[in-house]
Amino acid sequence: MKRLILLTLSSLALIGSSFGQGSRPTDIGASTQPIGDAGIMWYTTWDTALEEAKRSNRPIFFMSAAATCSGISGVF
Amino acid sequence: MFSTKEFIEASREFVCVRLETFENKEHQALVRRILNGRFENTAFCLLAPDGETPLTRSSRSPQNILGAHGRGPSAEPGSNEEVIAAMKEIADDYSPRGKVDEMVLQDFHSFRQALNVASGDQRLLLFVAASPGDVERCRDTLRPVFAHDEIIGRFHLDFGSAATDASWAENVSDTWAKSGYFIIQADAFGQKGKAISQLPLTAGKSDIAKALLDANRLFAETEERKVYSSHVAEGRSENIFFENEIPYGEDHDGDGEVDTRRSGKGKGKGKG
Numbered sequence: 446m447k448r449l450i451l452l453t454l455s456s457l458a459l460i461g462s463s464f465g466q467g468s469r470p471t472d473i474g475a476s477t478q479p480i481g482d483a484g485i486m487w488y489t490t491w492d493t494a495l496e497e498a499k500r501s502n503r504p505i506f507f508m509s510a511a512a513t514c515s516g517i518s519g520v521f
Numbered sequence: 522m523f524s525t526k527e528f529i530e531a532s533r534e535f536v537c538v539r540l541e542t543f544e545n546k547e548h549q550a551l552v553r554r555i556l557n558g559r560f561e562n563t564a565f566c567l568l569a570p571d572g573e574t575p576l577t578r579s580s581r582s583p584q585n586i587l588g589a590h591g592r593g594p595s596a597e598p599g600s601n602e603e604v605i606a607a608m609k610e611i612a613d614d615y616s617p618r619g620k621v622d623e624m625v626l627q628d629f630h631s632f633r634q635a636l637n638v639a640s641g642d643q644r645l646l647l648f649v650a651a652s653p654g655d656v657e658r659c660r661d662t663l664r665p666v667f668a669h670d671e672i673i674g675r676f677h678l679d680f681g682s683a684a685t686d687a688s689w690a691e692n693v694s695d696t697w698a699k700s701g702y703f704i705i706q707a708d709a710f711g712q713k714g715k716a717i718s719q720l721p722l723t724a725g726k727s728d729i730a731k732a733l734l735d736a737n738r739l740f741a742e743t744e745e746r747k748v749y750s751s752h753v754a755e756g757r758s759e760n761i762f763f764e765n766e767i768p769y770g771e772d773h774d775g776d777g778e779v780d781t782r783r784s785g786k787g788k789g790k791g792k793g
Contacts, residue, residue, distance in 0.1 A: 477524045477746065478524040479741065480643055480740065480741045480745075481741025481744075482741075483529065483670075483671075483673060483674040483675050484523070484524065485523060485528075485529055485532045486533070486674040487537050487538065487539045487627065487642075487677075488539075488625075488627050489539065489541070489628070489638060489677070490538075490540075490628055490629065491547065491548070491572075497624055497625035498536040498568075498570040498571075498572060499570055500618075500619050500623075501617050501618060501619050501624065502570050502615055502617055503536045503570060503612070504535050504536070504567055504568065504569055504576060504612060504614075504615055505535060505568040505572060506535035506537040506538070506567060506608075507538055507555060507564070507565065507567070508538070508539040508540070508563070508564065508565050509539065509540045509551070509552045509555070509563060509564045510539055510540075510542060510563045511543055511769070512634075512638050512640075512641040512763075513543075513637075513763050513769070514753045515753070515769070516761075516762045516763055516764075517752070517753050517756030517757065517761050517763070518637045518641075518712060518756070519640035519641055519709050519710040519747070519756075520641050520747060520752050521641045521642065
């Protein structure tokens with residue numbers, strides 16, 4: 446019960462902080478597909494992406510996103 | 522949208538790059554360039570292969586820009602179908618060249634970041650711990666592996682660097698060697714991991730591919746998708762914090778300073 450209350454309070458705090466940061470896009474790369482399925486092949490440094498774009502003559506789909514929420518890691 | 526088969530297929534016509542916004546000054550500068558001086562935690566734009574020429578306006582997500590309804594500052598976001606159609610129209614202007622199995626491989630600036638991103642995406646991470654003299658040979662081995670239909674888009678890949686990753690093994694359990702190919706499952710908060718498979722640097726393409734597919738099969742059977750709100754709530758209760766080089770915060774007016782109504786936490790100390 447204590448844990449449930451704590452989680453609820455934390456969730457409310459999260460909503461508050463999200464408003465403070467402006468709206469969070471609903472889809473910034475986190476996947477809802479089954480785990481293990483093929484997704485987007487992301488490059489994660491600019492240098493490698495640019496080198497590959499020049500090599501393959503493909504346009505660049507650029508995104509930046511934080512793999513944290515209010516400093517809490519492990520989530521997009 | 523990013524999870525649909527149609528979008529993923531359309532994305533293959535592009536070089537998709539997703540930078541961690543707060544990772545370092547280089548990323549911050551790039552985000553500011555894309556967002557015309559502003560700094561926000563998400564940014565999106567399509568660029569020509571030269572990396573300089575914008576092919577679309579910039580915004581926080583593709584839906585805000587691509588598709589008939591996505592154009593214009595006050596328009597409704599584009600639907601998935603419209604976004605995909607607009608992407609295909611742009612990709613059709615380019616003729617891809619070069620062999621797929623000669624592609625540049627993914628890499629990260631640090632193992633620490635790779636582990637966190639793998640956790641966020643809930644993908645396995647292949648970490649290559651090799652001396653500088655062995656790394657190029659490893660890249661040659663891995664290029665055709667990571668171009669294969671059954672591998673592409675299912676894993677993250679990081680090559681260790683002596684400069685940033687000397688202590689990588691301290692945060693990974695079940696390793697039996699200092700060098701090799703390590704298939705790592707990140708923990709929920711991406712600050713620790715465990716090696717669920719490892720191969721020597723002499724391993725061949727087929728052995729690596731088999732190990733990846735076997736590990737992915739097991740991972741798919743045992744891992745559950747995170748729920749964003751409860752993950753963050755749990756992180757708060759456990760005092761989890763991941764420090765990046767750039768303090769958290771946004772600069773919506775593009776004056777070069779993080780907006781003062783928010784308090785950045787970039788100076789805090791992380792767990793793990």
